[in-house]
Amino acid sequence: MTTPMAVALEDATVAFRMADARVYTAVEQASLTVADGEFVAIVGPTGCGKSTLLNVAAGLLKPAAGHVRIFDKPLNGLNKDAGYLFQADALFPWKTAIDNVAIGLEIAGAPRALALERARGWLASVGLAAFANRYPHMLSGGQRKRVGLAQVLIRDPKILLMDEPFGPLDAQTRQIMGNLLLELWSADRKAVLFVTHDLEEAIALADRVVIMSAGPGARIIGDWRVPLPRPRDIFEARLDKEFHALHREIWSVLKSEVMKGYAQASQAQASQAAEVG
Amino acid sequence: MSRLGLLALQLLVAIVALALWQLFATVPMFGKVLLPPFFFSNPVDVFGQVLAWFASGVIWKHLAITLWESILAFVIGSVAGVMVGFWFARQPTVAAVFDPYVKMLNALPRVVLAPIFTLWLGLGVASKVALGVTLVFFIVFFNVYQGVKEVSRTVLDNGRMLGMSERQLMGHVYWPSALSWMFSSLHTSVGFAVVGAVVGEYLGSAAGLGYLIQQAEGVFDVAGVFAGMFVLSAFVILIDMGVTLVERRLLVWRPTAAVGRD
Numbered sequence: 001m002t003t004p005m006a007v008a009l010e011d012a013t014v015a016f017r018m019a020d021a022r023v024y025t026a027v028e029q030a031s032l033t034v035a036d037g038e039f040v041a042i043v044g045p046t047g048c049g050k051s052t053l054l055n056v057a058a059g060l061l062k063p064a065a066g067h068v069r070i071f072d073k074p075l076n077g078l079n080k081d082a083g084y085l086f087q088a089d090a091l092f093p094w095k096t097a098i099d100n101v102a103i104g105l106e107i108a109g110a111p112r113a114l115a116l117e118r119a120r121g122w123l124a125s126v127g128l129a130a131f132a133n134r135y136p137h138m139l140s141g142g143q144r145k146r147v148g149l150a151q152v153l154i155r156d157p158k159i160l161l162m163d164e165p166f167g168p169l170d171a172q173t174r175q176i177m178g179n180l181l182l183e184l185w186s187a188d189r190k191a192v193l194f195v196t197h198d199l200e201e202a203i204a205l206a207d208r209v210v211i212m213s214a215g216p217g218a219r220i221i222g223d224w225r226v227p228l229p230r231p232r233d234i235f236e237a238r239l240d241k242e243f244h245a246l247h248r249e250i251w252s253v254l255k256s257e258v259m260k261g262y263a264q265a266s267q268a269q270a271s272q273a274a275e276v277g
Numbered sequence: 278m279s280r281l282g283l284l285a286l287q288l289l290v291a292i293v294a295l296a297l298w299q300l301f302a303t304v305p306m307f308g309k310v311l312l313p314p315f316f317f318s319n320p321v322d323v324f325g326q327v328l329a330w331f332a333s334g335v336i337w338k339h340l341a342i343t344l345w346e347s348i349l350a351f352v353i354g355s356v357a358g359v360m361v362g363f364w365f366a367r368q369p370t371v372a373a374v375f376d377p378y379v380k381m382l383n384a385l386p387r388v389v390l391a392p393i394f395t396l397w398l399g400l401g402v403a404s405k406v407a408l409g410v411t412l413v414f415f416i417v418f419f420n421v422y423q424g425v426k427e428v429s430r431t432v433l434d435n436g437r438m439l440g441m442s443e444r445q446l447m448g449h450v451y452w453p454s455a456l457s458w459m460f461s462s463l464h465t466s467v468g469f470a471v472v473g474a475v476v477g478e479y480l481g482s483a484a485g486l487g488y489l490i491q492q493a494e495g496v497f498d499v500a501g502v503f504a505g506m507f508v509l510s511a512f513v514i515l516i517d518m519g520v521t522l523v524e525r526r527l528l529v530w531r532p533t534a535a536v537g538r539d
Contacts, residue, residue, distance in 0.1 A: 060434055078437060090435035094453040094530045103449065104439045135530040155439065 004072035006081075006159050006191030007034040007057050012066035014052050026052045028217040029066065032210060034159070036071075037189040041202035043254065044212030045261030050195040051087070051163050053212075057193055058084050058161050070159070083157030085148055085165040091136040097147045098123060098132040104155040122150035126180065142173040146180070153184060160185075160192045166201070178205055178234045186231055199254060203246055204234040211254055214261035222253050295320045318500040326504035340512065342485040346402055346474035347516070350409025351467055355459070357410070358417025363455060365418075366425035383415045387473070391480045400482055409473025416466045417459055424458030425451050460527050467520050471513055486512065 014027040026049040034040045042050050055061040056068060059079040068075040070082075091100050102119035106112060123129055126146040136144055145165060152160065166174040182205065185192060196202050202209045203226055211222035227242050237243055278286075302312040302319035312319075330336035365372035391408055398404040428450055436450050459466075478487025486509050493501025 058438060060437075080440070082438070084435070084438040086431050086435060088429075088431045090429075090431045092432060092436075092449065092453070094457065096530075107439065107441050107445050107449070137530070137532040151439070 003036060005033045005069070006036045006038070006071060007032070007193060008067075008069040008072075009033075009053070009056065009063075010067040010069070012053070012056055012063040012068060014049065014056060014061060015064040025217045026215055027056075028219055030212075030218070030220050032220060034191045034193050036158075036191050039185065039192040039194065039205060039207045040210060041194045041196060041206035041208070042210045042212060043196060043199050043202045043250075044218065045214045045254075045258045046197055047265065048212045048215045048257075048261060049218040050197075050212060054084075054161050054163050054193060054195050057159075058082055060084075079159070079161075081157060082159040082161050083152035083155060085145075085152050085160070085162045087163045087165065087167055089136070089144060091144060091147055091151070093136050096133050096135055097128060097139065100136070100147055101150045101154055104151060108155070118154060119150070122154045123147070125184065126150045142169050142177060145169065145177060149181070149184070158190060160190045160194075162192065162194045164196055165194075167196075174201065175234055181205070182232060182234065199247060199250060200238065201234075203228075203243055203250070204232070204237045209246075209250060211250060211257070214257045214264060221257070222250065224250055314499075315497070316499060318503055322500040323503040323507065326500045327507060330504065330508070336489075336508065339485050339489050340508070342402070343471070343474050343478065343487070343512070346405040346477070346485065347409065347467075347470040349402070349406045350473050351413055351470035353406065354410040354413025354470065355417045355466065358414045359421050359455070359459065361414075362418045362421030363425060363451075366422045366455075367451075372422075379415075379418075382411075387411050388476060388480075391477055394477070395481050405474045405477030405482065405485070408477040409470045412469035412473045413466045416462055416469060420458040420462045421455045424455035428454045457528060457531065460524060463520050463524055464517060467516060468513070471516065475509065 009030055009032045011029045011031055012027065013025065013029055015023050015025045018024050030053060032040075032042075032053070042053065044050050052061065056063050057070075057075075057079065059068075059075050059077055059082075070079055092103070095103065098116060098119050101122050102112070102115040105115035105118060110118075120129070120132060123132055126149055128143060128146050128150075131139060131143060136147070139147065148165070166177045169177065178201065192206075194202070194205060199209075206226055209224045209226060210220055211224075212218045213221045224246060226246065228237050228240060298312070298317070299320050302310065302314060302317050304310070365375070387408060390411060391404070394404040394407040398407055433446065433450060436446050441449060474485065475487040478485035479491045480487075482488045482491075486505060490502055490505035490509070493499075493505060
């Protein structure tokens with residue numbers, strides 16, 4: 001037998017009961033594996049259930065059908081091996097940057113002095129040594145994401161779940177954050193599941209790119225291995241010939257799904273408008 | 278406008294208003310005084326009364342009593358409000374059961390409770406504190422309830438994913454969020470604590486600023502009523518400035534409170 005998969009979703013189906021008692025199936029029979037040390041990116045049109053899948057892997061959501069296995073053990077409750085970087089601001093606004101980073105160790109029972117010392121180290125490695133005593137609202141969007149990254153990594157999780165973590169940032173900051181992420185990741189190669197709607201970002205960062213169809217009932221419709229060498233610089237990766245070939249290939253599949261996603265979104269808006277009007 | 282210029286204009290308003298009051302209350306015009314002294318007194322007499330209170334020192338006792346009642350009402354009302362607010366927010370069933378009664382009690386104008394409290398607790402400090410508590414409690418209660426209810430979903434999930442137990446979530450997430458809501462209503466709740474104390478004193482007591490005003494009114498001493506009002510306003514403004522200082526300190530992490538813009 002080979003080494004166990006860090007994350008294995010087997011035919012996971014996720015459904016929500018809506019306010020009017022209808023059942024909305026967000027994800028249907030999705031199967032996905034992430035090997036230990038592997039960087040997998042999930043790409044799909046907006047609203048296709050990428051984040052839902054990530055929440056299932058985190059244990060925040062229970063699938064209606066199917067199984068979730070983490071290092072070959074069925075997942076029960078929250079995924080204790082995982083660190084989660086959220087799309088929205090998730091820092092504790094009443095704690096300074098350093099307290100936000102130290103909290104993960106403190107609640108695990110580490111003495112405060114030690115937790116602060118380690119937190120200082122992590123703030124330095126995300127380039128925020130000088131901002132330790134700032135509150136989140138005094139930091140820029142990119143700086144908050146850096147603090148978030150340090151907050152998650154200080155606990156040394158075996159699996160890193162990331163939900164469009166750089167989504168709200170401007171293009172330059174995203175690239176800088178991408179390189180920072182790769183640099184930190186290459187130090188100890190955790191299993192990463194990275195959700196994004198940006199195909200270029202996915203190819204530049206990941207070992208494998210997984211494509212989801214438009215929802216409802218989104219499925220996994222493609223799985224590509226990224227042949228780019230490591231260590232990578234994502235500025236340069238984007239200039240690579242293979243990058244372009246792969247991008248073209250994946251986009252040919254993704255494009256129709258993106259169009260479907262748009263059509264559904266505008267249809268939903270139209271019917272909503274009709275109901276209102 | 279510069280700060281000094283603004284201050285000068287603000288002072289000017291007070292001077293003009295006081296000067297007109299003094300003028301109409303003392304100088305006869307068209308054969309009669311427009312503001313009869315019996316009903317309106319005049320600024321000189323009013324300030325004479327204020328000075329006399331401070332010079333003889335009688336005022337300190339009344340100020341101390343009112344301050345003490347306000348502090349007690351604020352502390353008791355806040356502690357009760359925080360506890361019940363937390364409890365209701367964490368136990369939706371309890372909240373649902375008590376909801377109509379909470380609304381009913383809150384809808385009641387608190388002044389009508391004053392006679393009951395006087396009957397139950399006597400003419401001393403306790404009945405005034407009770408009145409203040411009924412005012413402070415609901416403000417703190419509603420804010421804490423809201424604060425616990427409206428903790429961001431993402432921040433909560435983040436806490437859970439970082440390994441927090443329910444108890445740790447309480448200490449690191451729910452509690453700070455609830456307190457921040459409570460502090461943001463600090464001006465209102467402190468203000469209501471003073472209102473409770475003064476109204477209680479006014480309706481029946483033997484000491485305090487409310488008593489002072491009520492006594493002056495009883496003997497048609499209009500200068501005394503105005504002097505009491507003046508001391509009361511100054512008292513409330515001083516307390517409010519204190520609250521602002523405390524607030525700046527406690528809510529440094531908040532975008533609005535942190536930056537010293539004015």
